[in-house]
Amino acid sequence: MRIAIGGFQHETNTFSPTPAGWQDFLAADTWPGLLQGPALLAEMTPAGGAQARNIPIAGFIGAARDEGAHTLLPLSWCAAGPSGRVTEDAFERIVALLLEGIALARADAVYLDLHGAMAAAHIDDADGEILRRVRLAIGDDIPLVASLDLHANVSPLMVDSADLLLVYRTYPHVDMAATGARAYAWLARRLQGMPRPRAAWRRIPFLIPICWQYTGAEPARSLRRLQEALDSDTLAAGLAMGFPATDADKCGPAAWAYAASADAARAATDRLAAAVEAAESGFAGDILDARDAVARAQALLRSPGATGPVIIADGQDNPGAGGSADTTGLLRALVAADARNAVIGLLVDAQAATQAHAAGAGAEVRLALGGKSGIAGDAPFEATFRVMRLHGGDVDATGSVFKGYRLTLGPSALLQIGGVQVIVVSRPVQLLDLALLRFVGLAPERLDIIAVKSVVHFRADFEPLARAVLLCASPGAFALDPSTLPWTKLPGDIRRKPASP
Numbered sequence: 136m137r138i139a140i141g142g143f144q145h146e147t148n149t150f151s152p153t154p155a156g157w158q159d160f161l162a163a164d165t166w167p168g169l170l171q172g173p174a175l176l177a178e179m180t181p182a183g184g185a186q187a188r189n190i191p192i193a194g195f196i197g198a199a200r201d202e203g204a205h206t207l208l209p210l211s212w213c214a215a216g217p218s219g220r221v222t223e224d225a226f227e228r229i230v231a232l233l234l235e236g237i238a239l240a241r242a243d244a245v246y247l248d249l250h251g252a253m254a255a256a257h258i259d260d261a262d263g264e265i266l267r268r269v270r271l272a273i274g275d276d277i278p279l280v281a282s283l284d285l286h287a288n289v290s291p292l293m294v295d296s297a298d299l300l301l302v303y304r305t306y307p308h309v310d311m312a313a314t315g316a317r318a319y320a321w322l323a324r325r326l327q328g329m330p331r332p333r334a335a336w337r338r339i340p341f342l343i344p345i346c347w348q349y350t351g352a353e354p355a356r357s358l359r360r361l362q363e364a365l366d367s368d369t370l371a372a373g374l375a376m377g378f379p380a381t382d383a384d385k386c387g388p389a390a391w392a393y394a395a396s397a398d399a400a401r402a403a404t405d406r407l408a409a410a411v412e413a414a415e416s417g418f419a420g421d422i423l424d425a426r427d428a429v430a431r432a433q434a435l436l437r438s439p440g441a442t443g444p445v446i447i448a449d450g451q452d453n454p455g456a457g458g459s460a461d462t463t464g465l466l467r468a469l470v471a472a473d474a475r476n477a478v479i480g481l482l483v484d485a486q487a488a489t490q491a492h493a494a495g496a497g498a499e500v501r502l503a504l505g506g507k508s509g510i511a512g513d514a515p516f517e518a519t520f521r522v523m524r525l526h527g528g529d530v531d532a533t534g535s536v537f538k539g540y541r542l543t544l545g546p547s548a549l550l551q552i553g554g555v556q557v558i559v560v561s562r563p564v565q566l567l568d569l570a571l572l573r574f575v576g577l578a579p580e581r582l583d584i585i586a587v588k589s590v591v592h593f594r595a596d597f598e599p600l601a602r603a604v605l606l607c608a609s610p611g612a613f614a615l616d617p618s619t620l621p622w623t624k625l626p627g628d629i630r631r632k633p634a635s636p
């Protein structure tokens with residue numbers, strides 16, 4: 136059989152002022168730029184013993200090749216970093232590419248690698264619209280399967296349009312490729328004659344702050360296990376935690392399931408949704424301001440016993456959720472507290488990186504660093520820095536989330552002021568992989584404080600060596616507390632944050 140495969144991923148923070156345009160989808164960043172046809176297969180599954188990539192479509196291709204039963208017809212695939220809405224131009228061009236490919240492919244089945252929290256300038260439920268148009272193009276009899284991010288905002292239109300939606304179960308997302316492989320296994324069973332499964336869907340009546348969606352701790356850990364327990368050859372359960380910064384009617388977590396009968400699908404969905412609702416007050420924890428976070432880190436470093444660095448998550452300036460990754464609040468607090476053997480990154484400032492490269496390694500350079508995105512409460516940090524190290528910015532990841540990735544940071548520099556070092560890059564990449572410290576000569580285990588512009592993803596790679604992890608809210612485009620956002624489209628009966636105990 137012939138399976139057409141493609142993808143279009145974007146996580147939209149509608150409160151971010153920066154849109155995602157056509158050029159953003161063409162360019163490589165954390166993920167490759169726009170891929171079409173044979174280049175899609177070649178890029179996603181590199182030959183010559185290179186590591187398989189932790190990307191859903193790469194997992195799908197790998198599983199299909201391992202089985203060798205079906206022919207893959209590559210359509211187009213692209214992604215852009217989280218930001219404001221996708222422009223109408225970009226959305227329509229990319230969907231047209233997918234639909235042109237589908238029309239030519241005359242496939243027996245279609246797989247799409249989607250995020251699920253995309254909003255376009257002209258369409259709030261952009262993923263629902265993609266699936267609706269693809270379903271319209273292929274008709275009701277061709278199986279249509281999609282994989283989604285754990286942060287998807289899943290709508291009834293999405294569930295109705297696809298045969299099957301499978302979602303990552305881990306955050307940090309170490310199972311992106313595994314989710315693609317699961318999608319292949321289901322699609323292969325459909326192609327062997329399994330009838331289209333019946334679906335059920337239920338909305339969860341509250342938003343879950345992204346920092347409490349971490350599946351390594353409760354309550355998210357048990358919810359992940361419950362999905363695994365519900366799974367069988369004939370039943371697939373899904374829980375998307377939602378992306379609580381997409382101002383759309385459908386924003387928020389949802390549970391759904393597929394089974395041979397509508398009753399079985401509904402029972403599994405209800406069980407999953409009831410477990411999330413019962414856990415509501417557990418989605419909570421400490422969030423410190425920058426000064427308190429640094430003071431707490433310094434106190435932890437003075438207390439005997441534990442070893443390793445204290446990690447401070449600069450959670451509101453996470454480029455993985457639409458943050459600009461250039462705010463200076465936590466940097467200021469580290470310098471003001473005279474922190475020692477500390478590093479913060481990855482701070483985006485292409486201009487400062489260029490100035491550092493012009494000055495050269497070892498030179499001192501006066502900079503107005505970061506703070507250029509107009510974020511409330513933020514401003515450039517003006518000071519003299521020593522240039523410690525320069526780098527072109529191509530880095531091969533080594534951790535489990537970015538497995539198999541070549542990261543393109545653009546011209547980069549390690550700067551020092553007092554006991555604080557700053558990793559400055561030209562393009563936003565989330566500091567979630569230890570290779571993103573080592574590339575400028577830092578030994579993570581020998582640092583005392585590591586401040587990361589990330590909220591949860593860093594935990595996969597950093598937590599094993601950390602003395603402690605602290606969560607900090609300093610200025611940034613991504614609100615850790617979604618109840619503070621100026622929602623206009625979220626229904627009134629959806630709680631803006633979980634109720635307290």
Ligand SMILES: [Zn+2]
Nearest residue numbers: 284285286308
């Ligand atoms: Zn995600």
